[in-house]
Amino acid sequence: MSWRRALKDTARSGIAVEKKRLEPLIAVRGAAGLAIVIALSLWLFGPAAAASSAFGAFQAAIATFQRSWRPRPELAIASGTSLAVSTFLGYLTISKEPLFLALLVVWTFAAGMSWAAGPTIGLIASSNVAIMLVTVTLPTSVAQAAGHAAMMIVGGLVQAALIILFPVRRWGAHRDALADALAAEADYARRLRHEPVASFDPQPLMEARNAAAVTPRQARRRPAELHGARGIAERIRPVLASLADPAMGVPAEGPARDRVRELLASAAALLDAAAHAIRHGEPVAAPPAALATFRTPDTGSILTGAPYRAMTRLNTLLQDVVETAGGTPQEDTPQEDTPQEGAPKGRGELRDQPQQTRTRPETAPHHPLRRRPTFLALIPKALKAMRTELHRGSPITRHATRVSAVAATGYILGTLLPLGHGYWAPLTSVMVMRPDFSQTYSRAVARLAGTVIGVAVATGVVQAATPGTLQSGTLAVASAALMYLLMRTGQFATQACIAAYVVFLLGMGGEEWTQTVPERVLLTLLGGFLAMLAYAVYPAWETPRLRTRLADWLAAQGPYVAAVFGSYADPSASNAPDVRGSLLTARTARAAWHAAVARATAEPVRHRGLSRTAADDAEDALAQLGRVAMLLEAHLPERGATPVPPAARFADALRESTHKGAKAIRERRVPTWDAVREALDAWETEDTDQVVRNTATLVLDTLTELSEALDTAVPPMTLDGTAPENPDGPRNPKDSATR
Structure with a gap:
């Protein structure tokens, strides 16, 4: 895809408004929490503290809208607390610009690395850095900074309390x-x-x-119909x-x-x-x-x-x-009886009384309750994920490097420019930058367009109504409520509401709209431009890694198929956990491949190592390989069934060949399946289960299709950039007759 086409597509996606199911009650609850915090802060501390604490409640409510299975009160408290810590540390260094700049770089790099622990944590961390750039300018003393931080924590607690007291569609x-x-x-x-x-x-x-x-708390309250x-x-x-x-x-x-x-x-x-x-x-x-x-x-x-x-x-x-x-809990779902061929007619018919339960057979596998770690237990896991991604070739590390460099550059330029409020540039950069190209560019376009619309509307309201402190706070709450309502419809509507919210909120703190509107638009444009330029200069393209993703999928799919065949080779062993574990690994690799393809499709680069046609055909072949194994998985033999010894040899050959095949794909070679073919040829001389043997034939066919798909890719390049005469022998692993 050309740069022109890529920019056009990302711009269109950035300003698009999607049709999503709105959740007005949740939006009202979040706005009510924000209103409570603003009113309490105005009453106790004044407009400046109210503006600062409002950001805490605002961000805490946003955190609860994220796609996460963790309890929403935990997200609200974690968001408000982390923002309070960021703001307080930022204020301690804001008076010494080099020290604050160093803190900004370190904090932004850590926020960028936090995407390794998941998108929810990454979004909360990035938002905390962005909001910190605004809130550190509001206090005038260390004591006030501590008070503002405490009110941010209170904002998170208020949002958490409202979620508990007024649940909307629980579970x-x-x-x-x-x-x-x-x-x-x-x-x-x-x-x-x-x-x-x-x-x-x-x-x-x-x-x-x-x-x-x-979590343990959720386990005690989960409805029965969600069990099993x-x-x-x-x-x-x-x-x-x-x-x-x-x-x-x-x-x-x-x-x-x-x-x-x-x-x-x-x-x-x-x-x-x-x-x-x-x-x-x-x-x-x-x-x-x-x-x-x-x-x-x-x-x-x-x-x-x-x-x-x-x-x-x-x-x-x-x-x-x-x-x-219907509400009958089944923590450990019973394994169904396998009727044998020739069983009486009507055996296993669906009963009229669905609430009747059955005795769990002795052969049923035990499925323990899946536990989610608490937030404190999640910290070591998040740090481990960040350490794993901390290397030069990691897209997460490149993102963290980009965003920290852009934040520092934007802050310096914003300070040097005679516009005032220089933090708008780094704030925009941090908010729009993501680890992949399409999200970064689409969010940059949405941020600019939404800011212009939001500021224009808020400016018109301010000029027409000239609101006071209380009225500005009310308008800010209304803008936040509209943002919560429209959050899932796209970035354009969200950014427009945020722009209006900030204008009203800072107006409540005493700033005139003329002090924020012009520089906000110009510095937002600067921040968005820096974010887009940084990705173009120091990218983390997904397209060159497609072969690696495909190889990872094959390396995960092979053990799954081998585990299924191994179950037939030795029915006396408990192979169900092996099949289940390898299946989950294969699914994860498949999801990573599809996500990589989606990101690569939007990138303005071309990679000669894997054409679009080859990628599609290889994907079809690997999907077919998983489907063939799934057919056998539906009839896994019970203990005491007749073993199929050739299946063991076939499984071993398949496991080894897919491992070597994944390595070949990474090295831009066409994988061969001689060992699998030899195991199948030996199998055909023995009289065993025809269904299992026929399925093994289908497995070899799909592997051959995979090699044929990859055979259309360009040959591997040598170090001098030329194609070797014969890097791996013939391009086809076998001629068409033997296939």
Whole structure:
């Protein structure tokens, strides 16, 4: 993508207003907390302290709107407290400019590195630095600075207290995450009716898993319907795929396929009903027609073998999810019984009484409660994540270096320019800069456009009404309430409301609008320009790292597939934890790949090592590899099942070959799969489970497709920039005949 196209796209995304569900009650609650803090500060300390403390309450409320599964009161308190510490330390050094500049560089670098611990922590830390640049100018003594810091902490405490006293849709985000996962599987079931090999995006399941981790306090209060359903949903997905895929035994057309379509439609209806019940905290209203589908007595004569086992397992899992969504807690979701081929017709039918519970089988895996660390316990984890990213090639380190250098440069230029209020330039830079290109540039455009609109509106109001201290405070609260309401609609609306809020708030502190408007616009423009220039001069492009991300995905996907085959090789061993752990690792790598592709798509650079077509084809091949393994995962053998010894050799070869293949991709070579092919050739001479062996053939096919996709990329370059004559032998690992 050219720079012109990239700038055009980022500018358009920056000023775009998205249609999102508004949450007026939460916005009113945040504005009420801000109003309480302003009124209390005005009464006790005066306008200057009120302006300073208002920033604490304002930032604390913003923190509670972030995408985080942590309790909202904790976010509010942490935000207000960290801002108070930043402001007090900043005031202690503001009188000595070199010392303050050094503190600004260190504080900004730490805020940039904090993105390694997660976007919520990174946003709070960056906002604290930006707001500190304003609040350090308000006190006139150390005692006043301490008082202002204390009021900022009070602002966070007030917001936390309001969240506890006036909860709005308690556990709403957690309910939505779990309901979205079930709804995604319902949509998947519907798509499988018409596209038996349809893909599935596991992102909703990943979000539900993140939401399932709770603090000790949350664990004591979590609703019963949020227990266990996620674990059941995880096991429903492979069963749905196994039931629909023709490779598992159901013909593409005929009575068996018609029966599968009926079962998938009923499963989708039941999953939707469970999702609706969990989202709204209501009893499950299971459709009678969907329930009747699973009671049809002639299913056993239509479906046999693996499809019949998949049907009965799906039946049991749907029963579990309906029970759980109806409020029956299942911390350790029972493992479904696996009906054997030839079981009596109607076995495992969905029951009429969803509240009836079953005895947990002895073979059921134990799933302990996922614990989320407290804020104090989170500090060592955050520091460890920051230390891990502290190296030259890390995008987080490059971001921290950029933002600290730009903040110092903006502060120096703002001080030297005869505009006054020089902190607006570094404030803008810190607020708009992010670790990736698209967010930095889009936020810079949104910041400038929003500032102009917000300042213009606030200026018109001030000129027309000439508000006093109390009226300015009221207008500031109204601007904040509007910002809280529109926060999720995009940066443009948010920045416009923030601009108006700051004008009214500083007006309450005694500053005339003519002292803030001109320099604010000019210095905002300067800060945005510095932020954009810094990324162009010292970038952290994602495009050159696409091969590494793809290699990481392959390196994670290989052990997952190998673990599934290993379960068939030795059913007596407890391989379920290995399969589950490797699956989660593969999902994480997949998410990192998709995030990298999304960022690279918006970047104005081209990388000759991986074309867009090659990247798309390689992604399809790896997704197909995971889907093939998922088909086998739906029928993991129980203890006592007949072992499949060739599966062990195949798993070992697959594990080793994918490790070497990932290394080849990083080195811009085409991976080969000779060891996997040899293990499959040896397998074909033995009489074992045909389904497992056929799946192994599909695995080799997808690996070959991956090599073919990467074979379209340009050859690797030597140190002098020329292509070697024959870097790895023939470009194709095998000729087309052997494939």
